[in-house]
Amino acid sequence: MDNVYKNKILFRMKTLLAAFLVVCCSLQASPLSQLSREDAPQSAKYYDSYGNQQANPLFDLGSWHGFLQPKHENAGSFAGPAIVFEEYTLYFAEYIEMLSIAVDGGEYQRLSELPSSISSELGYYKQTFTTNSFNIDVYLSFVSTRSSVIDTRISNLTEKPLNLSLKWQGQLTKHWKSDDDDYIWQVTPQISSQAIAWQFGQTRDTWHKLNDSTARFKIARSIAFKSVFNPVEPSYRSTSALTVSPANSKLLTTVISYTHNQHESDSEDVKINAWLNSEKPAYLNAKTRWQSLVNKLSNQHSEQAKRLAIKSLETLVGNWRSPAGAIKHNGITPSVTARWFNGVWAWDSWKHAYALAEVMPELAKDNVRAMFDYQITHKDTLRAQDSGMVIDAVFYNYSKARGGDGGNWNERNTKPPLASWVVWQIVSKSNDEAFLAEMYPKLKAYHEWWYLNRDHNGNGLIEYGGTVDDTHTTKEGEMRFSVQANTQLAVLASCKKGKDNWYLCSGNQLYLSLLDNSQIDAFDIPVQHAAGWESGMDNAARFGFISNEQFKEYANQTYQGDMAKAKADWQVKIFENVRDGQLVGYSINQESVELNSYLAMEKRQLAQMAKRLGNNQDAQKYQAEYQTLKARIDACFYDSKTGFYYDLAIDNAPQSPSECKGKLLVHRGKGPEGWAPLFSQVASTENAKSVINTMLSEHEFNTHVPFPTAAITNPAFGADVYWRGRVWLDQVYFALSALSHYGYKKDAQQLLQKLISNSKGLSQKDSIRENYHPFTGEQQGATNFSWSAAHLMMMLDEIGLPESSLGQH
Incomplete structure (x- = not known):
């Protein structure tokens, strides 16, 4: 037997053994992605009916670009990339790096024409192509916050040298939203023997696309090549040649990067050269890293739970964005595929970080810091009166008021006070005393802000509201609002008439004088919207939101059609909050049971933090405040007739810290705010039992997919x-936690199983959605939604599935 033939046999045996070991290891320790990753984007805005970018591209390590696996006809390439252009995700290409090979000067053959297998592993993609003469393995994984790598290993299975001609092709997207909507990318190609890059022309389109004039997408390879860019198609083609010796293999490395500006490009280029010269395939690091993450997930006893926990983790990591622009720390965004969600929000961040506290503690800490980076201080030039507040949303670009040109940055409101909840969870899991010491004074300042700027009557029970902001307030300090009146009224003389009989007005006194005017058909108050956002439940019934048809039905059933009386039940008043003669913000005229329950829980957690830090004075102070507020929640927000908790409507008069005069908003129906005292563990056992009876009733909240955001009986x-019916998984988590806290854990487990079984796609490879239809389980809202994923991880960990389901597959 000659040496060449012997080497060939040995090489084939090694190849088969390696393949066998890979399969075995995959079955034992490297599970597949639990998300469907294949698609073929046809336009930059490849939107579904909800405005989501279709498909579930792989993003990792906080990258700002991601890829899909191709459909079979485009095997040998990767679909995309999807690029986050500062605040908006767009598909830059239909596919890139489609590889074709010619042997010994013959015709090119696309890899898609060869026998193949394509798999989406956790953290990387794999494509394998096999012929009698050679084998090709192609892997894609991420190596940094800006770069991904394609490892291409070509193995010669013959006893003679394999002379190959290589051709890579890519096709940029040609349409903006549809086939009838042609789009030409404003790019300048930069071509060399080692790289092909596209530099984007500056775009500052606030609601569609934002990028710097030096933003760049680059493809660099470890082999010299020639490239041509066709601006008409638009497409590119690169060619090269390679010889692989008998019974041997060669590794080609391709580094793909997207950088926002020249500074990032210069920094990344140094790393790119190192990756191009590495002899170790990059995907191995991704494989090891992801296996480590999966090992940290709580031990789930059923295959269904394991798969769902992995899918949830994939979703959170996919929405991880590394620092860029105004985002100073790593953060988890709500969804990279949803049009408006490429920033970091306050209570979204608290939920994401809570779920990752044990699995990825450093990312969890950074996510908290990403929001506290913009905590308002007394030195703030724009809103010093809000010292202590954490703003609602942080994006790549500052708002115009902050000197930027972004439209998504938001300081009109904050979000519910769950910051101490997440910090205490992180500290409990990590024992990081330094992080606790770092965050404690910031949490104190945030907590005290609520009592300074959202307690209109001074009684210690807090309301949601809005900040002094250009959207809410004129330069003269008057509140903005709009009214619709089909009759021209003298009282509106100072208002500016707009379309459809809407009048743009300002002034709190004018606003209050119009509330009972029967000739005013409708109000639109920016502060009211901000208050809904501040609660996180944007258009909930308790904030006066109801459809016209439902309102008429309510008037007919409650007041025999008297619209004026019905209007008073659903009308929200806005109060100005003044401190030392200065307008510091606004409150709506209702003290929130949910908000005050969270604040009570926060007092308890601040007391625990203070004690751990050795600050006994603070510990005693917050513990005493907790006990007082806990008692007041039962006394002030519980309705014994209906056995449920509600917000309390108040008037404009001051009250003492022991008072809670007002009217419970029973007529606006039951909502998930009613179980907030149970989640926060401040409800009495007796009251909790009544609330739980309502929660478990199929006529109220126990629907096909349980816990809609308004009871079925809500008008x-x-x-x-x-936020008046869809099922949001954060509210499900709060509900199941509430049940568990008060001795109903088995019910909670059964309802969790019901949620998973009846929410379409949760147990399959569909993306995790923003919310679900309570009666049908239909998927609704944003795809790849982080806080849904976070709460699924939390529910699987803290609640668990019933024992009867642990053997299910």
Whole structure:
């Protein structure tokens, strides 16, 4: 037997053994992605009916670009990339790096024409192509916050040298939204023997695309090549040659990067050269890293739970964005595929970080810091009166008020006070005393802000509201609002008439004088929207939101059609909050049971933190405040007739810290705010039992997919309405935690199983959605939604599935 033939046999045996070991290891320790990763984007805005970018591209390590696996006809390439252009995700290409090979000067053959297998592993993609003469393995994984790598290993299975001609092709997207909407990318190609790059022309389109004039997408390879860019197609083609010796293999490395500006490009280029010269395939690091993450997930006893926990983790990591622009720390965004969600929000961040506290503690800490980076201080030039507040949303670009040109940055409101909740969870899991010491004074300042700027009557019970902001307040300090009146009224003389009989007005006194005017058909108050956002439940029934048809039905059933009386029940008043003669913000005229429950829980957690830090004075102070507020929540927000908790409507008069005069908003129906005292563990056992009876009733909240955001009996309930019927998984988590806290854990486990079984796609490879239809389980809202993923991880960990389901597959 000659040496060449012997080497060939040995090489084939090694190849088969390696393949066998890979399969075995995959079955034992390297599970597949639990998300469907294949698609073929046809336009930059490859939107579904909800405005989401279709498909579930792989993003990792905080990258700002991601890829899909191709459909079979495009095997040998990768679909995309999807690039986050500062604040908006767009598909830059239909595919890139489609590889074709010619042997010994013959015709090129696309890899898609060869026998192949394509798999989406955790953290990387794999494509394998096999012929009698050679084998090709192609892997894609991420190596940094800006770069991904394609490892291409070509193995010669013959006893003679394998002379190959290589051709890579890519096709940029040609349409903006549809086939009838042609789009030409404003790019300048930069071509060399080692790289092909596209530098984007500056775009500052606030609501569609934002990028610097030096933003760059680059493809660099470890082999010299020639490239041509066709601006008409638009497409590119690169060619090269390679010889692989008998019974041997060669590794080609391709580094792909997207950088926002020249500084990032210069920094990344140094790393790119190192990766191009590495002899170790990059995907191995991704494989090891992801296996380590999966090992940290709580031990789930059923295959269903394991798969769902992995899918949830994939979703959170996919929405991880590394520092860029105004985002100073790593953060988890709500969804990289949803049009408006490429920033970091306050209570979203608290939930994401809570779920990752044990699995990825450093990312969890950074996510918290990403929001506290912009905590308002007394030195702030724009809103010093809000010292202590954490703003609602942080994006790549500052708002115009902050000197930027972004439209998504938001300081009109904050979000519910769950910051101490997440910090205490992180500290409990990591024992990081330094992080606790770092965050404690910031949490104190945030907590005290609520009592300074959102307690209109001074009684220690807090309201949601809005900040002094250009959207809410004129330069003269008057509140902005709009009214619709089909009759021209003298009282509106100072207002500016707009379309459809809407008048743009300002002034709190004018606003209050119009509330009871029967000739005013509708109000639109920016502060009211901000208050809904501040609660996180944007258009909930308790904030006066109800459809016209539902309102008429309510008037007919409650007041025999008297619209004026019905209007008073659903009308929200806005109060100005003044401190030392200065307007510092606004409150709506209702003290929130949910908000005050969270604040009570925060007092308890601040007391625990202070004690751990050795600050006994603070510990005693916050513990005493906790006990007082806990008692007041039962006394002030519980309705014994209906056995449920509600917000309390107040008037403009001051009250003492022991008072809670007002009217419970029973007529606006039941909502998830009613179980907030149970989640926060401040409800009495007796009251909790009544609330739980309502929660478990199939006539109220126990629907096909349990816990809609309004009870079925709520006058404003709508199964497909954002916060008046759809099922949000954070509210499900709060509900199941509430049940568990008060001795109903088995019920909670059964309801968790019901949620997973009846929410379409949760147990399959569909993306995790923003919310679900309570009666049908239909998927609704944003795809790849982080806080849904976070709460699934939390529920699987803290609640668990019933024992009867642990053997299910």
